[in-house]
Amino acid sequence: MKLRKMIFILTGISCAAIIMAGFNTSTPSADPPTRAQLGEKLFFETLLSKDRSISCASCHIPQFGFADTIAFSRGIHHTPTKRNTPGLTNLSGRPNFFWDGRAATLEDQALQPIINPDEMGLPIAEAVQRLNDNEAYLHYFQQVFNSAPNNKNILQALAAFERTLETANSPYDRYIAGDDNALTAPAIRGRLLFIGKANCNNCHSGEDFTADRFKNIGLYNGTTLTDAGRYEVTKDSSHMGLFKVPSLRNVAVTAPYMHNGMFKTLREVIAYYNTPNAVVPGGIHRDLSLNKPLNLTPEEMNDLEAFLEALTDDRFRIARH
Template sequence: MKGNKIKIFTVLSLLVFTMTVGFQADDPAEINSRERLGEKLFFDPILSKDQSISCASCHKPEFAFADTSAVSLGVGGTKGARNTPTVTNLSGRSHLFWDGRSASLEEQALQPIINPVEMNLSAHEALERLNSSKLYVELFKKVFNSLPTEKNMLQAIAAYERTLETSNSPYDRYINGDDHAISPAAVRGRMLFIGKANCNTCHSGEDFTADRFKSIGLFNGKELNDAGRYEVTKNAEHIGEFKIPGLRNVGVTAPYMHNGMFKTLKEVINYYNAPDDVVKNGKNRDLALSKPLGLTKDEINDLEAFLISLTDDRFVKK
């Protein structure tokens, strides 16, 4: 699996390099694939009601395609309900969004466009705009041999999002044999991650997610009243559950959790270390958090150092 990720990175390296600033060119000769067409759509505000925001307005390339706000602002400054997650490393995910309501990147790509508190544009209006654009008609005919449709519009955006795989972090170099790629603190933090802190129970695999839903106690039915997965399934067992996010690039995707309640990684670790000190009466909290972890201050610092080592080089601030 890791070899496949590195192969993807190598093949798409030139394309991925441009992601960090966005692809703005209107020269049709430079847009010759679904990925490049999807990239143009991703950065184009044409898909929002008042043409003021694009997908990249909330999925900021320099922050690993996440946002820096607890919740993002849609057209007209309307506040969203949840924190904007990263769209990196989603090509293999079986559920998307915090509540898992979409099963594919194509399904996911439509939701922000039509959501009234995000881009607030119907699919019908979006297609009218694309089909009224000489440039987009030319591009869709070139790439899909078709006029813009809802299906091929979403296929293009999803194709671009599938290029946003990352596997060039200090951690990757460390596990591939470079013993000096990460700091001694990060080495100790890795051992805590898989040992005392027990993080890898949920954050496992190459992207550090088990692709499951868990309640970590951030729903109490009062001020913290987002029931998460339950809103989709209406299954009482799912109250307070949210999708376990991957941890790649987590060092640059603050704030954290579905509601952006934690501003730093240290706040996140402190919560897991002693949940009752932060949220009282959390509902349906996973049994793994039934007692404090007992991490010391130094261990918390080491664990933070390890998590930061998962940041791909392109997102590291020089």
């Protein structure tokens, strides 16, 4: 068992190195000359958790689109998070962050996991002190910011790194660029379903496949599903059950899906949208566009899944295989 675990760890490190190289950033041990490279070092830094046991990368795993592989990530003391960990790719143009949209900037987003008592659990003042007490980090921040670490430039560095995590080298991207052979025949059919019969682009539109809106897809019923989503931020009763529409880029490697990680596979997600009432009855204020079953055939569901797979960047597809 120990040998198998060691092989898994070494394989994960190898995949992460390949992926990080694809983003043209430094390795975490390099001397960081830019904000993004300093942010990368901080992203992998366990000093930023209260008990020094985890880093941002513990939950945002590079080879899985900077998402996690379990429904609820584990914070310090193995405490589970409240919601599924979303991927961090293609965030540069987003107007809000987290499933409930509570952060308006990447800098604010970077702060929240650090100070959350169930995640990294470290007050920002203590994080600042730890980095100032570290001779290497004191040097790095002077080099990059001409300043000692403080509660502003720490978050600026992390956000700068996150802005480098852009992906645009998927089979879909090559197909749109004119390579007719980039997509398989099922994926081509799936694309037509995506914008047609399945009506996926009603919510997942634009080059990053998100309309940057909040939608209630029926995963709040007040009994078995009690996370009210956006309502917890705004306290507006009309926002009960609303959650941020995620990007579908790299979706093939970011399972499990939804804010609560309730679907383990893309096929389960498609099956839910095909017949929402059959999967989760009693959803409160579910968007009216989901009231009518899609009536996709099994073959059409296969094709739609093939298209969603094709939205995943090659660096993640290669690492996964």
